[in-house]
Amino acid sequence: MATAVITGGTDGIGRALAEAYLSRGFEVLVVGRDERKGRAFAAAGERARFISADLSGVAENRRLAEHISQRHPALDVLVLGARYHRPNRVLTADGFESNFALFYLSRFLLSHGLAGALSRAGNPVVLNFGGAGQTGPVRWDDIQLERGYHGVGAMGHAGRLNDLLGVDFVDTYADTGIRYVLNHPGVVVTSFAGEYDPVTAAQIDRLRVVGKPVATAVAEILPFLEPTGQDRLTAVLEGRRVSLEPGSWDLGEARRLHDLTGDLLAQFDRRTA
Numbered sequence: 171m172a173t174a175v176i177t178g179g180t181d182g183i184g185r186a187l188a189e190a191y192l193s194r195g196f197e198v199l200v201v202g203r204d205e206r207k208g209r210a211f212a213a214a215g216e217r218a219r220f221i222s223a224d225l226s227g228v229a230e231n232r233r234l235a236e237h238i239s240q241r242h243p244a245l246d247v248l249v250l251g252a253r254y255h256r257p258n259r260v261l262t263a264d265g266f267e268s269n270f271a272l273f274y275l276s277r278f279l280l281s282h283g284l285a286g287a288l289s290r291a292g293n294p295v296v297l298n299f300g301g302a303g304q305t306g307p308v309r310w311d312d313i314q315l316e317r318g319y320h321g322v323g324a325m326g327h328a329g330r331l332n333d334l335l336g337v338d339f340v341d342t343y344a345d346t347g348i349r350y351v352l353n354h355p356g357v358v359v360t361s362f363a364g365e366y367d368p369v370t371a372a373q374i375d376r377l378r379v380v381g382k383p384v385a386t387a388v389a390e391i392l393p394f395l396e397p398t399g400q401d402r403l404t405a406v407l408e409g410r411r412v413s414l415e416p417g418s419w420d421l422g423e424a425r426r427l428h429d430l431t432g433d434l435l436a437q438f439d440r441r442t443a
């Protein structure tokens with residue numbers, strides 16, 4: 171039986187994708203923190219499962235990748251959709267800026283930690299909600315946004331890091347058949363998980379009026395995940411393929427980010443040894 175793992179699968183677009191894969195006969199593992207939402211999904215049947223995990227922690231991501239790899243030696247679909255908005259800069263228990271930890275580092279750890287299981291599937295695909303080329307440059311001198319933090323900007327910055335994660339991933343695993351799809355879905359009416367200051371909360375209320383339903387967002391991205399897809403890296407903006415121009419999809423930048431992330435994780439491991 172084909173298997174899909176979906177982080178952020180307890181709500182929003184992730185939850186709708188989880189239901190779509192369930193209806194296609196997949197075993198679907200959704201990952202989130204909310205037991206109530208997780209149990210509600212798992213009630214859909216034997217193939218629907220919930221794994222409780224706080225993905226803002228390094229050890230939790232490593233444990234999750236290990237747990238899944240042991241039970242599912244071949245993984246067909248990995249969706250990376252967990253996010254949480256914070257109006258102020260907050261550090262995780264590991265000492266990382268919270269968006270960097272959840273929106274980027276978790277996706278780095280899970281992409282690489284599950285690459286072995288993915289490579290053993292017939293036509294594996296990773297879907298990562300990145301910026302799809304729509305965000306500004308990487309702040310190389312301030313990657314965890316110590317200066318001038320802004321909640322929405324921090325999510326955009328993480329989107330850019332995820333674009334580069336995709337570029338690096340397909341290069342690193344060039345000898346496998348794993349495809350990587352980066353998606354910016356546009357404004358979608360979801361739970362918009364997070365905490366908001368009054369100004370941003372008012373903006374979110376307006377987005378709830380103009381945003382598209384999750385069903386539309388899922389219909390726009392599913393065709394790019396089909397097993398018939400050939401491209402190793404695809405970027406999609408609201409259902410349209412984005413051209414991978416060298417400027418915004420630079421392999422040198424992607425490798426630089428890979429190395430920087432590796433250094434940060436090595437420092438973390440030394441700190442916590």
Ligand SMILES: NC(=O)c1ccc[n+]([C@@H]2O[C@H](COP(=O)([O-])OP(=O)(O)OC[C@H]3O[C@@H](n4cnc5c(N)ncnc54)[C@H](OP(=O)(O)O)[C@@H]3O)[C@@H](O)[C@H]2O)c1
Pocket residue numbers: 177178179180181182183184201202203204205207223224225226250251252253254272299354355356357358359360361362363364381
């Ligand atoms: N909605 C939009 O307009 C929009 C626009 C652009 C990009 N996107 C991207 O699309 C993806 C899905 O967004 P969405 O709006 O559909 O999501 P959402 O409704 O805001 O839900 C967020 C998900 O993240 C999970 N989550 C939050 N903190 C977590 C943590 N510490 N550990 C584990 N899971 C955690 C939540 O699970 P629990 O509640 O179970 O913790 C929930 O399932 C995200 O990457 C988002 O950035 C969305």
